[in-house]
Amino acid sequence: MPRLILAPMQGLLDHLLRDALTRIDGYSHCVTEFARVTGSILPRSFYHRISPELARGGRTEAGTAVRVQMLGSDPDMMAANARVLASLAPPGIDLNFGCPAPTVNRHRGGAVLLEEPELLYRIAAAVRAEVPPTIPFSAKMRLGLHDSSLARECAQALEAGGVEELAVHARTRDQGYQPPAHWREIAPIREAVAIPVVANGDVWTVEDWLRCREESGCEDVMLGRSAVADPLLARRIQALARGEAIRPQEEEWLEVLALIARFWQGVGVRYEAKKRPGRLKQWLMLLERTFPQARELCAAVKLLREASEVEAVLARWPGFPSGL
Incomplete structure (x- = not known):
C-alpha cells in the first residue's frame, strides 16, 4: 500500500492536532514542528514539549509514529543535539531544509541551505553519526532556493550523508506556497537517488493524489495543509488504493465534529483560557x-473572545459530542 505521511507545519500542527488527525486511520507516520538548533544544546524537556508523544514511545494515542524534526546549519551543534534527541528513542529523526520563513532563512536555517549541497552533506553526516541505525533518519527539502538547478545535487548530498528517506516539497523557497506545486520536477530528484522520495505539495483531493504520483513518479505522498483542511482525506485515499468505495464528504461532518471535540478538550488542558x-x-x-x-x-x-462563550456554542451545536 502507498504510504501517506502527515507533514510538519510550524505554528499549526502541534501534538493536539496530530492527535486528532491520526485518529482517522491512514498515516504511516507524522513529523513534529522543528526544533531550532542554534548555539546551544537543547534540554530533553524541549523535545518532550514539541513531542509529548515521546512519553508514549513516540506515538500518538491512536498509535501513529511521530518523528522529531530538527533545523539548523551548524553540523557540530546539530550532532550534539541529535545525540540528546536520540537518547529519547523517537520513532525517527528528520532534518528540515524546506522552511521558507524569512526569519528562519536569515539565520541560516531551512530552505536557504539548498544553495550549499556540501553543507547539507556535512549536517546529515554529523547527525547520522549520532543516530543509531535503529532510528529512521529522514529529511525534507524544497526544489531549491530560487530555482531547481541544484535539486538533484542536494538530494544526492543528503543521501551520501546517510539520510534514508527524502520528502520533497514541489516548490522553490521563492515560490512559497503559491499554486501550483510542480510535481514533475520531483521526478528527476527521485531518479537521482536510491533512497525513497516522498512527494509533497498541493495534494488537496484524491484526484490530486493520483496526479501527483503520476507526475512525480513517487509511490508515497506527504499531506500538509490539506490534511488539516480535510481530516478524512487520508482515509479516502487509502480506500481508493484498496479499491473500496469512497464515502461522500457530506456524510462525514459528524466524524469531523468528534475530532474537533477531542481537539477542543486538549486545548482546554494545554492553553490558558x-x-x-x-x-x-x-x-x-x-x-x-x-x-x-x-x-x-x-x-x-x-x-x-472567551473560552466559556465558545464552549457554550459548541455544547448547543447540532451533532457536537456531549460531555465537554
Whole structure:
C-alpha cells in the first residue's frame, strides 16, 4: 500500500492536532514542528514539549509514529543535539531544509541551505553519526532556493550523508506556497537517488493524489495543509488504493465534529483560557475549505473572545459530542 505521511507545519500542527488527525486511520507516520538548533544544546524537556508523544514511545494515542524534526546549519551543534534527541528513542529523526520563513532563512536555517549541497552533506553526516541505525533518519527539502538547478545535487548530498528517506516539497523557497506545486520536477530528484522520495505539495483531493504520483513518479505522498483542511482525506485515499468505495464528504461532518471535540478538550488542558478560542478558529478557518458546515460553526464563534462563550456554542451545536 502507498504510504501517506502527515507533514510538519510550524505554528499549526502541534501534538493536539496530530492527535486528532491520526485518529482517522491512514498515516504511516507524522513529523513534529522543528526544533531550532542554534548555539546551544537543547534540554530533553524541549523535545518532550514539541513531542509529548515521546512519553508514549513516540506515538500518538491512536498509535501513529511521530518523528522529531530538527533545523539548523551548524553540523557540530546539530550532532550534539541529535545525540540528546536520540537518547529519547523517537520513532525517527528528520532534518528540515524546506522552511521558507524569512526569519528562519536569515539565520541560516531551512530552505536557504539548498544553495550549499556540501553543507547539507556535512549536517546529515554529523547527525547520522549520532543516530543509531535503529532510528529512521529522514529529511525534507524544497526544489531549491530560487530555482531547481541544484535539486538533484542536494538530494544526492543528503543521501551520501546517510539520510534514508527524502520528502520533497514541489516548490522553490521563492515560490512559497503559491499554486501550483510542480510535481514533475520531483521526478528527476527521485531518479537521482536510491533512497525513497516522498512527494509533497498541493495534494488537496484524491484526484490530486493520483496526479501527483503520476507526475512525480513517487509511490508515497506527504499531506500538509490539506490534511488539516480535510481530516478524512487520508482515509479516502487509502480506500481508493484498496479499491473500496469512497464515502461522500457530506456524510462525514459528524466524524469531523468528534475530532474537533477531542481537539477542543486538549486545548482546554494545554492553553490558558484567553488563547483557546484562537486555536479553534485557526483550524475551523482551514476546515471551511472542505466542509460548508465548518463555515457556519466558524461564523458562530469568530467574534467570541472567551473560552466559556465558545464552549457554550459548541455544547448547543447540532451533532457536537456531549460531555465537554
